[in-house]
Amino acid sequence: MDIPLMADYTISFGDKISLVMYGNRSRSITLQVSLNGSINIPEVGDVNINGLSIMEAQSKIEEIVARALTGTSVDVNVKQAGFRKISILGSVKSPGIYIINPYLSVIEALRYADGLSENTSLRTITVRKNNNRTVIFDAYEYLVYGDTGSNVSLENGDVILMSETDNFVKIKGAVMRPKIYEYNEDETIEDLIKFAQGFESSANRESITATFLENGIVRSSRVVLEDKVPLNLRELNISSNVEIDERDIEVYGSSVSNGSFSKESYSTLIELIDALSFSPNVFPYFSMLEQNDNDSFGKEIISFSLADRSSLENINLKNNAKITFLSRQDVDDLQFLAKFNDIEFESLQRINDLENQKNEILDAYFESAPDSFISDIDLQLAENQKERYDENPFEPPSTEYDQELERKELLLQELKNKVDTQTEFTTFFQKRLSEIEYELNVAKNGFKELRKRKISDFNWTTEIIEYLERNSLIVNLGKDKFLFPLTGNFSPNRVIDYIGRDASNYDYQNAKILMKSFDSPISELTDTILFQSGGVFSIPLVLEQNIQVKILGNVKSPGEFTVPINSTLQDLYVLAGGLEPSADDKSIIFARESLKEKEKIALQSAKRILIDSIISRSSSASGAGNIGSLLPLIELSDKTKPAGRISGDLSFNSNTSKDLLLENGDTIVVPSKSNVVNILGQVLSPTTVVYDPKLSYKKYVGLAGGYNYYADKKNIYVIRSNGLSQPLSNSAFRNGYYEILPGDTIVVPRNFSRAELLGNLSIATRVISDISIAAASLNVIAD
Numbered sequence: 001m002d003i004p005l006m007a008d009y010t011i012s013f014g015d016k017i018s019l020v021m022y023g024n025r026s027r028s029i030t031l032q033v034s035l036n037g038s039i040n041i042p043e044v045g046d047v048n049i050n051g052l053s054i055m056e057a058q059s060k061i062e063e064i065v066a067r068a069l070t071g072t073s074v075d076v077n078v079k080q081a082g083f084r085k086i087s088i089l090g091s092v093k094s095p096g097i098y099i100i101n102p103y104l105s106v107i108e109a110l111r112y113a114d115g116l117s118e119n120t121s122l123r124t125i126t127v128r129k130n131n132n133r134t135v136i137f138d139a140y141e142y143l144v145y146g147d148t149g150s151n152v153s154l155e156n157g158d159v160i161l162m163s164e165t166d167n168f169v170k171i172k173g174a175v176m177r178p179k180i181y182e183y184n185e186d187e188t189i190e191d192l193i194k195f196a197q198g199f200e201s202s203a204n205r206e207s208i209t210a211t212f213l214e215n216g217i218v219r220s221s222r223v224v225l226e227d228k229v230p231l232n233l234r235e236l237n238i239s240s241n242v243e244i245d246e247r248d249i250e251v252y253g254s255s256v257s258n259g260s261f262s263k264e265s266y267s268t269l270i271e272l273i274d275a276l277s278f279s280p281n282v283f284p285y286f287s288m289l290e291q292n293d294n295d296s297f298g299k300e301i302i303s304f305s306l307a308d309r310s311s312l313e314n315i316n317l318k319n320n321a322k323i324t325f326l327s328r329q330d331v332d333d334l335q336f337l338a339k340f341n342d343i344e345f346e347s348l349q350r351i352n353d354l355e356n357q358k359n360e361i362l363d364a365y366f367e368s369a370p371d372s373f374i375s376d377i378d379l380q381l382a383e384n385q386k387e388r389y390d391e392n393p394f395e396p397p398s399t400e401y402d403q404e405l406e407r408k409e410l411l412l413q414e415l416k417n418k419v420d421t422q423t424e425f426t427t428f429f430q431k432r433l434s435e436i437e438y439e440l441n442v443a444k445n446g447f448k449e450l451r452k453r454k455i456s457d458f459n460w461t462t463e464i465i466e467y468l469e470r471n472s473l474i475v476n477l478g479k480d481k482f483l484f485p486l487t488g489n490f491s492p493n494r495v496i497d498y499i500g501r502d503a504s505n506y507d508y509q510n511a512k513i514l515m516k517s518f519d520s521p522i523s524e525l526t527d528t529i530l531f532q533s534g535g536v537f538s539i540p541l542v543l544e545q546n547i548q549v550k551i552l553g554n555v556k557s558p559g560e561f562t563v564p565i566n567s568t569l570q571d572l573y574v575l576a577g578g579l580e581p582s583a584d585d586k587s588i589i590f591a592r593e594s595l596k597e598k599e600k601i602a603l604q605s606a607k608r609i610l611i612d613s614i615i616s617r618s619s620s621a622s623g624a625g626n627i628g629s630l631l632p633l634i635e636l637s638d639k640t641k642p643a644g645r646i647s648g649d650l651s652f653n654s655n656t657s658k659d660l661l662l663e664n665g666d667t668i669v670v671p672s673k674s675n676v677v678n679i680l681g682q683v684l685s686p687t688t689v690v691y692d693p694k695l696s697y698k699k700y701v702g703l704a705g706g707y708n709y710y711a712d713k714k715n716i717y718v719i720r721s722n723g724l725s726q727p728l729s730n731s732a733f734r735n736g737y738y739e740i741l742p743g744d745t746i747v748v749p750r751n752f753s754r755a756e757l758l759g760n761l762s763i764a765t766r767v768i769s770d771i772s773i774a775a776a777s778l779n780v781i782a783d
Contacts, residue, residue, distance in 0.1 A: 010154040011049050011057055014082020024071035031078055045067045072755040086154055088113040090162035092121040121165040123182050130157035144195055171196045173238035174203035183229050207239035223505040245320045253325035255282035269315040283326040285483035292322040304326040306501055308488035337465055347447040354440040361433050362408050377410050418690035478541035492525040503548035511539040549662050551576045569657040584673040585651035587721035587743050591664040596644030599771050606767040607637040633768050640772040647723025679704035681748035683713035691742040697728055700746055712751035719745040
């Protein structure tokens with residue numbers, strides 16, 4: 001072992017001794033001290049070295065080897081120390097016999113007994129050695145003064161006996177480490193001060209008060225360093241000298257000529273400001289003066305504005321004045337810092353959620369994996385632990401939590417590398433794990449960038465941020481909020497100029513300012529207003545006057561159009577020159593972005609329900625059999641692009657087209673007249689066939705190969721070319737006849753009862769199925 005031994009290390013059984021012989025005999029051997037305390041040296045015999053120091057063992061072995069092997073010298077060293085069995089008794093929480101690391105001293109060994117009792121003495125630790133020798137150990141020599149030589153090393157059979165005492169004193173006041181210490185009655189007050197690491201610089205060494213118990217009465221008296229510790233001492237208080245702060249005026253800020261200024265030269269704030277130089281980067285609307293308040297014996301903070309000279313008048317400078325001027329960068333950083341906690345929490349919450357999802361995937365995969373796979377993982381864990389033990393046998397064994405983390409790491413690597421025995425089940429877990437790890441990396445990188453954002457050197461404490469927030473005008477720019485530190489009189493249009501947003505985006509004519517004392521909001525932006533804490537300045541966004549829409553297909557002038565807000569679909573038809581004769585005005589496709597987003601959210605929610613179901617079912621033998629039917633639905637949800645279709649009679653001059661208001665991003669497709677019928681869903685071969693007025697819906701289903709196993713024959717429905725759907729129920733027709741029209745889509749839904757799906761799982765499958773079929777039928781019409 002490379003761990004150095006203590007100077008007084010004593011050899012004991014179990015130690016491995018290294019002997020290097022040279023001279024007439026040259027060899028290097030390692031021998032273990034036997035239970036009788038001896039080592040057997042080849043050609044020499046047994047040599048008892050138990051209880052000897054390394055130097056003593058060296059001398060003894062050298063002498064014996066020299067007699068047995070003439071002309072041979074030897075070097076002796078301890079290659080590896082054996083474990084020690086000791087007893088820890090007395091005033092400890094868990095007295096008993098312990099097997100300990102051979103390199104531990106008395107202080108380090110005490111942790112095996114779970115700590116000390118309340119009144120345990122560290123000044124009189126008794127160590128009874130195996131050779132009937134007793135050592136009294138004062139732990140303060142090591143703990144307080146750092147005397148490593150005083151720390152007793154331990155041997156086999158040693159007994160550590162911890163006694164109790166009530167000689168404890170609380171040292172408080174102007175010392176470096178005020179705490180409770182144990183004292184001996186022959187020590188001085190100066191010794192106790194050393195225990196507390198000495199005086200603070202502010203200590204009054206002539207004012208030390210001792211509190212002690214005398215004849216049942218608690219008394220106190222002044223003491224000096226040379227005095228002996230009083231009997232029954234309870235407390236020692238070291239007084240502090242009074243510090244009078246008479247520093248010069250200090251000016252802070254990156255946009256001002258900062259530094260120290262003589263307080264004798266400037267009695268008022270305005271005198272000092274007139275003597276300072278400011279850069280164009282200074283923020284003129286808010287600065288702070290912090291100084292002693294001579295009346296209340298505390299601190300006062302006064303805010304003032306360089307832009308309002310009246311706010312500087314009648315402010316006298318007092319002792320310990322600190323003046324801070326903000327820069328424009330400081331104000332920009334304030335916007336970030338005011339939101340930082342919320343942003344940081346959301347980022348950490350996202351990372352935590354993704355880590356939990358990752359663990360769920362690994363747990364489910366582990367639960368559903370074959371026994372041979374689990375055995376391989378456990379075997380690898382055992383091999384890793386053995387390697388760590390071989391490298392360092394004294395390292396504590398892994399906790400259950402550490403083993404669980406290591407198991408998941410091994411499982412993660414195995415799942416990533418599992419390509420030789422791919423199954424549909426394994427592929428699902430690999431794909432889901434890959435998605436989560438990608439999102440996790442994005443979230444972690446975003447969090448790192450958040451933490452790396454550079455801010456100015458301003459003294460950003462929590463108190464300063466809160467103070468600036470309380471003294472800021474809250475400027476609501478549409479949905480954005482800007483904190484504008486402010487004091488004194490201000491003009492709203494100056495605030496607008498400073499923030500510097502694009503004026504064309506905001507409706508300044510309808511801007512409002514509200515202060516607590518105002519009876520009603522102020523809308524005149526050129527007025528001069530006295531700021532009050534909690535003021536709000538709201539500037540609404542300019543309402544969009546125009547929107548962008550597209551109309552494609554069979555119209556006279558297809559393309560993208562800019563139309564006024566509140567335009568209708570009929571207005572767009574007219575703007576595009578009307579419909580072509582080939583247009584099928586009963587099959588017009590109207591796609592809206594806001595509806596696509598809602599359908600996208602619905603798909604994601606449904607997909608999450610399916611994934612959770614697969615994970616939970618994979619851990620049970622009864623549920624694992626139904627997983628295969630859910631995997632295609634997840635793949636379908638990934639492939640489906642929501643249509644966002646508005647259905648109904650959207651034909652030229654219809655009531656709907658005249659009433660339906662357009663939104664930004666709307667897309668309208670006018671298809672050609674169709675002469676086909678689509679058959680989708682649970683049929684053997686989904687297809688599109690030429691329309692035949694003589695055929696019933698059953699005949700059309702037959703042309704698609706007929707029903708498959710999962711078909712729900714009782715709930716077949718048709719999607720008309722205008723997007724509306726109608727059920728083909730038995731009450732609506734007889735003998736399978738129902739009027740099928742050109743452009744119709746016949747949908748044979750899935751019989752969900754066969755998959756034994758209940759509750760949210762049934763709803764999720766229907767959501768995915770309905771949205772995907774609607775998108776598929778729309779694609780057929782558009783094509």
